[in-house]
Amino acid sequence: MSKDQIRNILNLIFMIGAIVGLIFFFSKNEERHTLGLYIILFSMCFKIAESSMRMIK
Known part of the structure; x- marks a missing residue:
């Protein structure tokens, strides 16, 4: 590969995580609001890894 x-x-993976996180974030349930934040933060780890790979090249 x-x-x-x-x-x-x-x-x-980042884009799917961000979309799912936004759906949870904008839901009316307060617990899902927090879960949405965690999903977005977790998916940002994949974006940081991808950006690092691009910079190191």
Whole structure:
């Protein structure tokens, strides 16, 4: 697997996580609001990893 494919997979995981996190964040349940924040923060780890791979190249 090339670096570009790994970066694309990491980006895909980030985008899916961000969308799911936003859905939870904007729900009316307060517990899901907090869960949405955690999902977004967790998915940002994948974006940071992808960005690091892009910078190191």
